[in-house]
Amino acid sequence: MSHSIYPALFISHGSPMLVVEQTKTTRFFESLGEALPIPRAIVIFSAHMDSRHEVIVTAAEHPHTVHDFYGFPEPLYQLNYPAPGEPNLAQTIASKLSEAGFPVFLDPKRGWDHGVWMPLMLVYPNANIPIVQVSIDANAGTEYNHRLGKALRSLREEEVLMIGSGGISHNLQAYFSPDSLPENEGKVQAFTEWVHRHLEEGDRDSLLDYQSLAPEADFNHPTQEHFLPLLTILGTSDGKEIRRIHSDLDNRVLALDAYQFS
Template identity: 35%
Template sequence: MSSRRLPSLFISHGSPMHALHAGAAGEAWAALAQRIGKPRAILMASAHWETNIPMVTGTAQPETIHDFGGFPAELYRIQYAAPGAPALAEEVQGLLRKADICTGIEANRGLDHGAWSPLLHMYPDADVPVLQLAMQADRGARHHLAMGRALEPLRDEGVLIIGSGHMTHNLRDFFTQRGQGGGATASYAREFRDWVDQRIQENRADELVDWNTQAPSALRAHPTPEHFLPLFVALGAAGERWQTETVFAGFEGGSLAMDAYAFA
């Protein structure tokens, strides 16, 4: 692993089926990981873990959580046996508390598919310790940006900080469109994605934090906010000013924007 400062990442993790069939998005994640190299550990802020107060996993050997239903049996047999990082969990807790963000450690939670599905392609040997950071959906973008900023020093210690969520996440529209045979990209999803992308590219965090009232079709793009909030952890960890690399851009099923970014 290089001694240089690691980027922070945001990944739209897509359907759990990406674990079986990487597709273009999964191939982009894998190529990015090859360029980054093997980190000391990975801190994953996943949309699929929500708590009332910030929590971080302190599990020594986290289980693989199959937190979905109705998929092929092959998907439920997947195990991502990465070790945990209890000592790093305590460091994360300390950094957040230093920023006046009260944080607990969850000693028993495993890795949900927001974490292990992309990591299967990024680090398939499962030999990098992984811990998760929970989202607080009712506390908004500013809170998650502050968490990311508190964790920024970890990037100098070989820790890869990843926000795993989605650029747009309206599953009702996704399944409706799929039931109708797919089709063109939904205009509202494109408009929301473009609004967010412009502000990411131009370092306009002050506007992004008000996304739910300022972005076009915000509440249709995200009927609930948990899949968008990991972006703010990644942006916070990127610091006050960041350079953006677009790792992947595209749509799945016409309404799910699959954007992924690296921030340095």
């Protein structure tokens, strides 16, 4: 076992169309795997596995690819990401979470949602790194989801890459509005730059209270699920050496920032 701390990441996974289009964010994902050490496994928290009352941990040896989106071109529904699961690591995660007071369910059947397979298909196209997905709980608030990361922080000393997959902003109503107004871009920028500043400063308390303190928080996150994976990954970190490694904006309103926690 290596005792060097592996990087952790927060990524804005964006639209499923990223896997069939060539964009700035597509190219970022494609280069990201080359910039990172090769982990023995990946543990990922996605905005799209949101579970009340218990933490779900995927425990299948070969989880299936879930196409949990609607209205996209047919080729997207044919995509498959056949990376293996890691049942032993899933059991270790369940034990760590139980010790920290979380109720846990090891799910032997659940597959990976698009917040998992879509970016990883670009980052690690060989699909040869084992993956375990862990749920968030958008109803439990920021502190709960931050503690989730803290409970699993030690995995970063075991060659495990921890990833939060969500969106630094996520207002789909504004995104799909036919008149996406120019002022939306200003609202997104005000929020994302606030987040950037407080991450760089390691100001955990302000980030955990982002709904009260951040400008345009309700506009950027009408619901919390896409922001909470960032706070979970912050929980795996000592709050030092956090840097933004990607920035992009889709349709003036969907910010696609990514952060590395060194």
